[in-house]
Amino acid sequence: xxxxxxxxxxxxxxxxxxxxxxxxxxxxxxxxxxxxxxxxxxxxxxxxxxxxxxxxxxxxxxxxxxxxxxxxxxxxxxxxxxxxxxxxxxxxxxxxxxxxxxxxxxxxxxxxxxxxxxxxxxxxxxxxxxxxxxxxxxxxxxxxxxxxxxxxxxxxxxxxxxxxxxxxxxxxxxxxxxxxxxxxxxxxxxxxxxxxxxxxxxxxxxxxxxxxxxxxxxxxxxxxxxxxxxxxxxxxxxxxxxxxxxxxxxxxxxxxxxxxxxxxxxxxxxxxxxxxxxxxxxxxxxxxxxxxxxxxxxxxxxxxxxxxxxxxxxxxxxxxxxxxxxxxxxx
Amino acid sequence: xxxxxxxxxxxxxxxxxxxxxxxxxxxxxxxxxxxxxxxxxxxxxxxxxxxxxxxxxxxxxxxxxxxxxxxxxxxxxxxxxxxxxxxxxxxxxxxxxxxxxxxxxxxxxxxxxxxxxxxxxxxxxxxxxxxxxxxxxxxxxxxxxxxxxxxxxxxxxxxxxxxxxxxxxxxxxxxxxxxxxxxxxxxxxxxxxxxxxxxxxxxxxxxxxxxxxxxxxxxxxxxxxxxxxxxxxxxxxxxxxxxxxxxxxxxxxxxxxxxxxxxxxxxxxxxxxxxxxxxxxx
Numbered sequence: 152x153x154x155x156x157x158x159x160x161x162x163x164x165x166x167x168x169x170x171x172x173x174x175x176x177x178x179x180x181x182x183x184x185x186x187x188x189x190x191x192x193x194x195x196x197x198x199x200x201x202x203x204x205x206x207x208x209x210x211x212x213x214x215x216x217x218x219x220x221x222x223x224x225x226x227x228x229x230x231x232x233x234x235x236x237x238x239x240x241x242x243x244x245x246x247x248x249x250x251x252x253x254x255x256x257x258x259x260x261x262x263x264x265x266x267x268x269x270x271x272x273x274x275x276x277x278x279x280x281x282x283x284x285x286x287x288x289x290x291x292x293x294x295x296x297x298x299x300x301x302x303x304x305x306x307x308x309x310x311x312x313x314x315x316x317x318x319x320x321x322x323x324x325x326x327x328x329x330x331x332x333x334x335x336x337x338x339x340x341x342x343x344x345x346x347x348x349x350x351x352x353x354x355x356x357x358x359x360x361x362x363x364x365x366x367x368x369x370x371x372x373x374x375x376x377x378x379x380x381x382x383x384x385x386x387x388x389x390x391x392x393x394x395x396x397x398x399x400x401x402x403x404x405x406x407x408x409x410x411x412x413x414x415x416x417x418x419x420x421x422x423x424x425x426x427x428x429x430x431x432x433x434x435x436x437x438x439x440x441x442x443x444x445x446x447x448x449x450x451x452x453x454x455x456x457x458x459x460x461x462x463x464x465x466x467x468x469x470x471x472x473x474x475x476x477x478x479x480x481x482x
Numbered sequence: 483x484x485x486x487x488x489x490x491x492x493x494x495x496x497x498x499x500x501x502x503x504x505x506x507x508x509x510x511x512x513x514x515x516x517x518x519x520x521x522x523x524x525x526x527x528x529x530x531x532x533x534x535x536x537x538x539x540x541x542x543x544x545x546x547x548x549x550x551x552x553x554x555x556x557x558x559x560x561x562x563x564x565x566x567x568x569x570x571x572x573x574x575x576x577x578x579x580x581x582x583x584x585x586x587x588x589x590x591x592x593x594x595x596x597x598x599x600x601x602x603x604x605x606x607x608x609x610x611x612x613x614x615x616x617x618x619x620x621x622x623x624x625x626x627x628x629x630x631x632x633x634x635x636x637x638x639x640x641x642x643x644x645x646x647x648x649x650x651x652x653x654x655x656x657x658x659x660x661x662x663x664x665x666x667x668x669x670x671x672x673x674x675x676x677x678x679x680x681x682x683x684x685x686x687x688x689x690x691x692x693x694x695x696x697x698x699x700x701x702x703x704x705x706x707x708x709x710x711x712x713x714x715x716x717x718x719x720x721x722x723x724x725x726x727x728x729x730x731x732x733x734x735x736x737x738x739x740x741x742x743x744x745x746x747x748x749x750x751x752x753x754x755x756x757x758x759x760x761x762x763x764x
Contacts, residue, residue: 206601209764231603242594246497258489259602303598 157181158219158311158342159188159205165213166200166366174200176366177214182344182359187337189353190346191450192363193462198346199239201363202315205344206236219310232260235309237300239316245289249280252288253302260307270306278302278332294325301332311342318352330356350450350462362454369457378448381456384424385446386431388417391439402434413459483611486604490612494586495619509624512575513631520567521635525554557699559730560638568632569727570696573720575628576621576655577690580662583613584670584679591674600761610667610757614750617663618656625655640729647726654742658719661746662690664753671760696720718742 159182166175175197182188190198203209205216207227215222221229243252253275257267275281278298283291288299297317304312314333318326333356337343347353353360354374362370362377370377390396399417403410408427409420421427424445432443446452454462498505529550531543538546551561558566590596599609633639640647670679691697693707694716700708711717718738725732732738 208597208600228603231601234601236601238594238597240594242598244493244497244593244595246500247493251493251496255489255493256598256602259486259599259604261485261603 157217158184159344160217161201161205161214162216163214164201164204164211164216166197166204166209167212174366175204175211178363178366178368179214180361180368180371182342185337185340185342186358187333187343187345187356189357189360190344190363191348191350191353191360191454191462193348193460196363197366198363199315202236202313202344202346206234206313207231233310234313235304235307235311236313237304237315237317239319241296241300243288243296243299243303245287247288248285249275249288249291249299249302250284252299253306256303257306262307267306270308274302274306277305294321294328297321297325297329305336309341311344312336314343314345316346316348318347318349326352348462350454354450360450362450362457364454364458364460370453374450377450377453381420381448381452383420383422384448385452386419386421386424386428387442387444387446388419388431388435388440389415389442390417391441395438399435399438403431406430406434413455414461483605483608486602486608487611487615490599490608491615491619494612494616498616498620508579509627511578512571512628515574516564516568516571516632517635520564520571523563523567525558525563526550526561529554557702559724560728562636562638564636565638565728566724566730567697568635568637569724570720571632572625572628572651572655573658573716573723574691574696575625576659576719577662577687577716579617579621579624580659581666581679581683582620583617583663584666584682585676586613586616587667587670588673588676588679591670592676606761607754607758609761610754613667614660614663617659621656621659622652625652639727643727651723651726654719654722657742657746658715661715661749664749668753668756671757690714690716694720695724715742715745718745
């Protein structure tokens with residue numbers, strides 16, 4: 152056992168899968184006891200792989216990690232005792248009742264029959280599932296199933312909880328409900344590692360955030376620290392004609408503005424948008440502009456600044472899903 | 483280890499009892515086999531001297547009948563094919579059930595439940611063991627039901643069959659069931675698709691059944707088939723169970739028993755080791 156300075160410590164974690172995919176290329180961070188720590192990054196950045204290594208589900212190809220002071224490879228059974236994990240996918244057995252799903256987890260974590268019964272009821276109540284406890288999990292709604300997953304992960308009162316994209320695919324109401332629960336767990340002293348690709352989620356919940364991209368941590372700090380790196384607001388200008396992009400850039404640069412072009416937009420860095428907006432509009436009044444927007448410091452811009460890409464890249468068009476989506480919207 | 487295995491075993495059985503149609507169908511399959519196949523193959527009738535045969539004295543007829551009966555007893559240990567077959571079916575049934583260990587593993591893997599088990603603080607071997615034991619419990623209960631149905635349909639147990647005979651038969655059936663379950667468990671940890679298990683089942687069940695003494699006596703088979711049968715654990719289990727239930731003599735009791743146990747142990751060890759390897763090397 153390692154001298155405990157961090158609740159979770161990753162040191163140069165690397166993972167190359169059997170199919171040759173390099174998911175992690177040296178990830179390091181230290182999560183303090185009792186904090187909510189987020190891994191923020193786009194799909195495929197390596198967030199889930201990191202969680203899988205830390206929860207002893209897979210082994211790293213390089214580097215080491217300690218959870219609660221235990222080495223995740225050599226002392227994996229000690230790690231498993233003190234962690235809870237809410238995986239990205241639903242893993243509850245839908246042929247079993249909600250109660251049985253949680254009870255089995257309690258028993259597997261070494262609780263006696265009576266303790267397990269008591270804790271199962273407690274945690275189901277905490278998750279608002281007590282009324283549905285004796286229904287088969289397959290009858291649960293999406294939000295209920297997610298809460299069942301969390302109940303299964305909490306029944307043994309873990310010191311450290313891993314939440315992998317906990318609000319993915321949930322409606323706004325369930326998402327807010329879950330955020331409240333996560334804050335409540337933090338108040339009770341649980342250390343929480345959260346992965347997400349929603350910047351609002353990372354921003355509102357986290358004490359600290361590691362921004363992760365292509366298997367590497369590209370920035371680490373509190374949401375405020377990260378946003379302060381931007382050094383001010385951003386003004387995005389999209390001209391009606393693409394060929395005007397460089398013209399706009401020239402005009403603004405000659406006036407001393409810091410300007411870049413990305414994805415058909417001119418991005419202007421300013422201290423305070425309100426102070427320079429009038430000046431900029433004045434400069435461009437002869438050109439046709441199709442849109443202009445101001446962006447206050449946010450993590451999306453931080454990610455863009457660091458990687459030159461958006462946090463949520465355009466996802467490949469799935470025509471089937473698109474059709475279903477548009478059907479729903481019309482209704 | 484024991485506690486985790488037990489918890490997981492209870493989970494398997496609870497799910498099984500929750501699927502009533504599966505329960506009924508798994509029992510109906512062997513019952514239909516014995517009722518339709520076992521009853522329709524009426525050997526004594528088949529081998530009667532034909533009625534068109536003329537000029538045979540009653541004494542001659544008696545001799546012919548004695549000949550047929552003697553040959554049947556020599557081969558089947560009974561004149562009633564139904565009794566021969568239903569005792570073999572108890573064993574074949576264990577083979578059929580073995581597949582369910584694999585299906586359960588594949589679905590746990592695909593539905594993500596396996597990941598839950600892999601991050602639980604339990605010996606990982608208990609995950610494998612619970613699947614094998616679930617098959618053993620299923621086979622125990624279903625075999626008892628099948629035996630009851632067979633008796634109702636007219637199966638004749640040997641005279642003076644005792645508790646020891648029943649217990650011995652049960653152990654051999656379970657040993658075979660666990661051997662087959664180990665095979666499917668091994669396959670399922672490395673496969674990622676349930677169709678492989680079904681395909682393997684269709685591929686293996688028939689040859690395992692017919693290259694053994696379960697349905698027909700080995701002694702009347704062609705040479706090459708006899709060789710196959712003499713290496714098939716289904717043969718050993720069927721011979722031993724028959725000896726205890728219907729009193730058909732077995733060539734070398736100890737030899738068959740040792741072979742059955744050795745094959746079972748090898749399969750269990752290999753399967754447990756390989757499954758653990760899959761769980762630990764990801």
